Amino acid sequence: MKKNSQAAKAAESITDAANEIILESISDGVFTVDLDWRIMSFNRAAEEITGTPRSEAIGRYCxxxxxxxxxxxxxxxxRTMKEGKSFVSSSTHIINNLRQNVPIAVSTSPLKNSKGQILGGVETFRDHSLVEELRRELSGSFEFGNMVSRSKTMKRIFNILPQVAESDSTVLIEGETGTGKELIARALHNLSWRKNEPFIAINCGALPDTLLESELFGFKAGAFTNADKDKPGLFQAAGMGTILLDEIGDTSPAFQVRLLRVLEEREFQPLGSIKAIKTETRILTATNCNLAEMVERGKFRRDLFYRINIISISLPPLRERMEDVPFLVEHFIKKLNFIKGRSISGVDKEAMSLLLTHDYPGNIRELENIIEHGFVLCNAGDLMVSHLPVSLLQRKDRMLSPAKSVIGENVAAFEEETIVAALKRNNYNRIAAARDLGIHKSTLFRKLQKYQISLPKYDGRSSRSNP
Amino acid sequence: MKIAITIWGTKISPVFDSARTLLVVEVQGAKVVERRHEPFEGHLLNRSLMLIRALDVRVLLCGALCEAPARILEANGVEVIPFLSGDVEKVIESYVQGGDLAKFSLPGCRGCTCRWNQS
Structure with a gap:
């Protein structure tokens, strides 16, 4: 009898030790509380997930x-302690000691004695950060506002947007036309505390200096002919909101000086006024030019460039993230189905392969226009090659038609495109383009004649003769 | 100067996001001269921010708070002292007397109670 009791005690002690080892080795956080909600035990994983050492947790309110x-x-x-039953896998968030939001799944059970009386409760919780991350990875896409992408470059941009939005610094958004510069600007505005204030975008390149200034800064009555009453400018209209100055690279030196003053002094002067007005508007800028190069060429003020280039976001052209094409196509089809009340199901294989061979000089905007064109011609089912714009089909004929799919012709077409791209890259400076292509300048001139590539009047050697 | 505290009964609310009541006290010198309770929706940051700004609150004392909303509050001129716990009255008293709030830190968060830009 005595032996049995000793064996039972030994077994109990082994079980307690084993339970402790198990609790310490599992990756789920576990803690127990008494009836006053004070923590009685706290395992290793709970320390890791919450960032709270056991020594500080024990005895504190849960x-x-x-x-x-x-x-x-x-x-x-x-609820568990009130109802005396367990609850499994509720999803919630906690805030750890690193000030981070951690998604977790929680299960709870009552702690009862042998008579069934509740003595406290036990809570187990699992860090779901990795699960959430994997779920996002598996869906294979990243979405931000109205932007969607699978590309790593865009993912990196999406990741920094919240931090950039939080700051009040000026941002320079660079990218070719149609890459989504305004969408990025809108996302920055919508993520910031200014999101309920106005967002105003203005294309600086589309307006002459005086009109641009009167639009932005407003004018006083009598400032010029027909200015019969005061008109507030966009900076006043934006108030605490955000202004996007698009095509900033196309502004005149005189305007650049005035903008620099707004950025430095945080104030502006309406036309015809002698009084400066303070502004708290956040300024975002965008351009499809290479501003750094323009600074070197003396076409853009260096001081303004440094003032607006505090944070820069460079959007890649669509041809450098072709993996996004099928995804964007799907996105635009969903969007247009919704707007137009249609039910286009997708794009057939042949049309998709054509879309994947295009180089999209107009970037995402061009792709969206192509899909919208398809919606005009296609009533239901899949978009097919016949629904796509003729320009794309001509390219297809050139690239894929059996009659013309001779290697020599495709090579020639590729050579022509490469030469044109090199010329553009080098501002039509023929010598620089030849060097870039790794060929002699006379070879380049011969090929220009062969392909009848037309060139602008200026040759890129002198900035004076450039338009 | 006005200070605001996110509260849960007589305690500091454990998490800013789930706080439902804001206690706003006006301090002159080392004395509280006025106090009022405002309904609060901590999970709606923009609404919370607008309320805090409308009440001209300069300092916010609160429980656990993530970095992003704290930075936004600070960008709006609100000094944020987060990761506090305990009895509201004691925390207020300590604050107005210029005492060390570290003793009210949430467990494991002793270094988190200072202002973000000083931490």
């Missing part, structure tokens, strides 16, 4: 340690 958004109103442990 909400001070757990810091979940359920604590105050919808505590799972409270």
């Amino acid at each position: 909400w001070e340690v757990f810091r979940s958004n359920m604590c105050e109103g919808n505590c799972a442990l409270k």
Whole structure:
């Protein structure tokens, strides 16, 4: 009898030790509380997930340690202890000691004695950060506002947007036309505390100096002919909101000076006024030019460039992220189906392969226009090659038609495109383009004649003769 | 100067996002001269920010708060002292007397109670 009791005690002690080892080795956080909500035990994983050492957790109220958004109103442990039953896998968030939001799944159970009386509760929780991340990875896409992408470059941009939005610094958004510069600017505005204030975009390249200034800064009555009453400018209209100055590279030196003053002094002067007005508007700028190069060529003020280039975001052209094409096509089809009340199901294989061979000089805007063109010609089912714009079909004929799919012709077409691209890259400076292509300048001139490539009047050697 | 505290009964609300009540106290010298309770929706940051700005609150004392909303509050001129816990009255008293708030830190968060830009 005595032997049996000793064996039972030994077994109990081994079980306790084993339980402790198990609790310490599992990756789920576990803590127990008494009836006063004070923490009685706290395992290693709980320390790791919450960032709170056991020594500081024991004896404290569970909400001070757990810091979940359920604590105050919808505590799972409270329900468990009230109803005497377990609850499994509620999703919630906690805030760890690194000031991060951690997604977790929570299960709770009552702690009862042998008579069934509740002595407290046990809460187990699992860090779901990785699960959430994997879920996003598996969906294979990244979405931000109205932007969608699978590309790593765009993912990196999406990742920094929240931090950039939080700051009030000026941002320079660079990218070819149609790459989504305004969408990025809108996303920055919508992510910031200014999101309920106005967002105003203005194309600086489209307006002459005086009109641009009167639009932005407003004018006083009598400032010029027909100015019969005061008109507030866009900076006043934007108030605490955001202004996007698009095509900033196309502004005149005189305007650049005035803009620099606004950025430095945070104030502007309406036309015809002698009084400066303070502004708290956030300024974002965008351009499809290479501003750094323009600074070197003396075409853009260096001081303004440094003032607007505090944070720069460079958007890649669509041809450098062709993996996005099928995804963007799907996105635009969904969008247009919704807007136009249609039910186009997708794009057939042949049309998709054509879309994947195009180089999209107009970038995403061009792709969207191509899909919209398809919606005009296609009533239902898949978009097919016959629904795509003729320009794309001509390219297809050139590239894929059996009659013309001779290697020599395709090579010639490729050679012609490469030469044109090199000329553009080098501002039509023939010598620089020849060097870039790794050929002699006379070879380049011969090929220009062969392909009848037309060139602008200026040759890129002198900035004076450039338009 | 006005200070605001996110509260849960007589305690500091454990998480800013789930706080439902804001206690706003006006301090003159080392004395609280006025206090009022405002309904609060911590999960709606913009609304919370607008309320805090409308009330001309200069300092916010609160429980756990993520970095992003804290930075936005600070960008709006609100000094944020987060990761506090305990009895609201004691925390207010300590603050107005210029005492060390570190003793009210949430467990494991002793270094988190200072202002973001000083941490």
